[in-house]
Amino acid sequence: MTAIHITDIEAAINHWRERAPACTGMALAPQVQALAEVYALMVYRHEDAVDEDRLPPEALQAWMGWYDTTPDTPCIAICSTSQGDDLCKGCGRTFDEVQHWPAMTPGAKRQVWRRITLEHSAWRFNRYAERAAEGRSTGPTSHAPVRTPSA
Structure with a gap:
């Protein structure tokens, strides 16, 4: 169930x-x-x-x-399950969850979302959080100030 x-x-x-x-x-x-x-x-x-x-x-x-x-999927396009990991470092889903995601019910998907959110260990929550953020601009990812040429 x-x-x-x-x-x-x-x-x-x-x-x-x-x-x-x-x-x-x-x-x-x-x-x-x-x-x-x-x-x-x-x-x-x-x-x-x-x-x-x-x-x-x-x-x-x-x-x-x-x-x-x-959002339908927690994927951040960094999938370590394709490299043989049982748990994806990018999104936190198991290999089986990644493979069966399209066939999962909405409730099952939300259970996975809840688990990975509570675990908070996937890169989507730390290293690449800006990539996973919804609605953000796709500007520079560096935190260094953008320098403009002086006139």
Whole structure:
């Protein structure tokens, strides 16, 4: 079974809260309502994860709406598994995770993302963090000041 961690449910709720804030009368957007019910049950039951296939359809659809806005792969184009490593130094995934990534469910991919984020040992989190950053410009990677010719 693939489980979705409560932090992903929280992230999805916050995603939808930003896109569809509560209006007058405190009515929640349908996506927030669906995810909030799952979240409340998880808190009540002291669970930190819910099986992907046990999410109600509305909650799964809302979670997938958030998931589609996240980076699909942790790859930073430095793959040491192609050199025989069991664990990629670049992204932190195992050889099997790299090989089977395209066939993995969204929940399984998020489990891998959570593990590599908690381990925080892959180069994506230190040496090459700027390469892995989303939305940054592709300017010089050196921290030295850029010198311009004087007029």
